[in-house]
Amino acid sequence: MTTMIQRKIRNPEQTRSDLLDAAYSEILESGFQAASLERILANTSVSKGALYHHFGTKRDLGLAVIEEVIGPQLEGRWFNMLAQHSDPISGLLKLIEEKIASADESVIRYGCPLNNLIQEMSPLDESFRQSLQKIIESWVEVVAEALKEGQASGKVRADTAPQDIALFIVASIEGCVGLGKNAQSVAAYQRCLEQLKVYIQSLAA
Amino acid sequence: MTTMIQRKIRNPEQTRSDLLDAAYSEILESGFQAASLERILANTSVSKGALYHHFGTKRDLGLAVIEEVIGPQLEGRWFNMLAQHSDPISGLLKLIEEKIASADESVIRYGCPLNNLIQEMSPLDESFRQSLQKIIESWVEVVAEALKEGQASGKVRADTAPQDIALFIVASIEGCVGLGKNAQSVAAYQRCLEQLKVYIQSLAA
DNA sequence: GAAGATACCGACTAAGCGGTATCTTGTCAA
DNA sequence: TTGACAAGATACCGCTTAGTCGGTATCTTC
Numbered sequence: 461m462t463t464m465i466q467r468k469i470r471n472p473e474q475t476r477s478d479l480l481d482a483a484y485s486e487i488l489e490s491g492f493q494a495a496s497l498e499r500i501l502a503n504t505s506v507s508k509g510a511l512y513h514h515f516g517t518k519r520d521l522g523l524a525v526i527e528e529v530i531g532p533q534l535e536g537r538w539f540n541m542l543a544q545h546s547d548p549i550s551g552l553l554k555l556i557e558e559k560i561a562s563a564d565e566s567v568i569r570y571g572c573p574l575n576n577l578i579q580e581m582s583p584l585d586e587s588f589r590q591s592l593q594k595i596i597e598s599w600v601e602v603v604a605e606a607l608k609e610g611q612a613s614g615k616v617r618a619d620t621a622p623q624d625i626a627l628f629i630v631a632s633i634e635g636c637v638g639l640g641k642n643a644q645s646v647a648a649y650q651r652c653l654e655q656l657k658v659y660i661q662s663l664a665a
Numbered sequence: 666m667t668t669m670i671q672r673k674i675r676n677p678e679q680t681r682s683d684l685l686d687a688a689y690s691e692i693l694e695s696g697f698q699a700a701s702l703e704r705i706l707a708n709t710s711v712s713k714g715a716l717y718h719h720f721g722t723k724r725d726l727g728l729a730v731i732e733e734v735i736g737p738q739l740e741g742r743w744f745n746m747l748a749q750h751s752d753p754i755s756g757l758l759k760l761i762e763e764k765i766a767s768a769d770e771s772v773i774r775y776g777c778p779l780n781n782l783i784q785e786m787s788p789l790d791e792s793f794r795q796s797l798q799k800i801i802e803s804w805v806e807v808v809a810e811a812l813k814e815g816q817a818s819g820k821v822r823a824d825t826a827p828q829d830i831a832l833f834i835v836a837s838i839e840g841c842v843g844l845g846k847n848a849q850s851v852a853a854y855q856r857c858l859e860q861l862k863v864y865i866q867s868l869a870a
Numbered sequence: 871g872a873a874g875a876t877a878c879c880g881a882c883t884a885a886g887c888g889g890t891a892t893c894t895t896g897t898c899a900a
Numbered sequence: 901t902t903g904a905c906a907a908g909a910t911a912c913c914g915c916t917t918a919g920t921c922g923g924t925a926t927c928t929t930c
Contacts, residue, residue: 628860635704
């Protein structure tokens with residue numbers, strides 16, 4: 461009944477991964493709710509049937525993007541950087557400096573994928589919120605742990621609360637990205653991060 | 666041809682204001698793109714015809730919400746508070762403390778209306794971006810001016826850049842709200858703001 | 871090589887969307 | 901009192917949306 465022009469060779473994992481990538485881009489550009497499955501499909505060569513074979517609903521696709529694309533992206537980088545510095549202050553400064561150096565149009569245009577989804581989805585869908593929260597928590601935890609070790613080795617002021625400071629640092633970063641994004645200004649983003657550096661330096665013992 | 670059950674008395678300004686209020690709530694809950702005109706109308710007793718009499722498009726309605734509801738809400742408060750303190754540090758601390766004290770479920774649930782719209786709309790619609798940017802700029806400006814005056818009167822450290830610091834403070838606040846919102850935790854929000862207080866205190870001469 | 875499972879295809883559906891057209895009614899100035 | 905216009909009402913339109921379904925092609929297993 462219908463003409464069948466299918467892919468000759470099959471590669472389910474590739475198909476799934478293509479969908480995740482395309483969905484990630486679409487969500488980054490439009491947000492989750494305004495993300496269009498038709499557009500995602502148009503940017504891959506995947507059919508609607510294949511999509512719904514791999515993901516039960518649009519929601520499932522979105523959650524998979526968070527857990528399998530956004531999460532790993534963020535955690536790996538921070539974990540590694542802080543692991544290879546014995547002094548957490550240097551490690552944090554290095555990470556911020558890296559952000560300042562690599563700041564470009566696309567960061568300023570789309571902002572932080574994590575923050576975007578938090579602002580849009582966390583009040584609307586509890587599963588999204590929890591998924592995003594897991595990432596935030598492990599991010600904060602990595603920073604807090606580094607600060608604690610720094611306190612133990614006498615490199616970070618002892619009269620501070622690592623957990624709270626870590627939370628504030630993460631919050632500030634998201635804030636800087638958000639403001640830079642709205643100003644459409646790489647310079648504003650960088651100036652904002654420079655102030656965060658000042659704050660971080662003030663944590664040194 | 667059509668049955669006409671209309672409002673007996675007319676009050677165009679009230680109608681317009683009702684629409685703005687209902688649109689504000691709907692946008693706060695669902696974001697702009699997912700905000701439904703039908704739902705907005707259902708929450709007022711206004712007809713679609715009346716809506717489109719007052720606002721040309723959904724976009725126009727959104728822009729009016731930003732300029733006539735969100736903007737004034739924010740600016741008034743910060744301007745007044747900083748005006749009545751000769752010491753900007755005290756003024757800022759007072760504002761943060763007020764935020765900490767008045768933190769409740771609804772702040773944590775919906776977050777900052779301004780930040781929500783920035784993350785969602787600024788990459789998608791240049792008019793939205795500019796409208797939001799005007800608010801951010803005047804917010805940053807109020808803080809920066811207060812800091813400058815503080816420097817002049819010797820209450821704020823002279824070796825700092827008021828404009829950059831103001832930017833960072835605003836960014837941090839948005840970040841704190843955003844993280845508190847995702848954690849669904851008033852306590853986390855408050856802890857985050859407490860750290861901002863520490864930073865602000867460090868600006869004193 | 872047959873059978874069963876997995877992967878994939880694309881036309882279709884129902885609902886919701888923003889927006890429009892055409893109408894009536896309230897208001898107020900002349 | 902009446903004419904003009906602002907304000908409001910409602911039915912309707914075209915379009916997009918997420919999701920479904922019957923069917924087919926490929927792969928794996930025995």
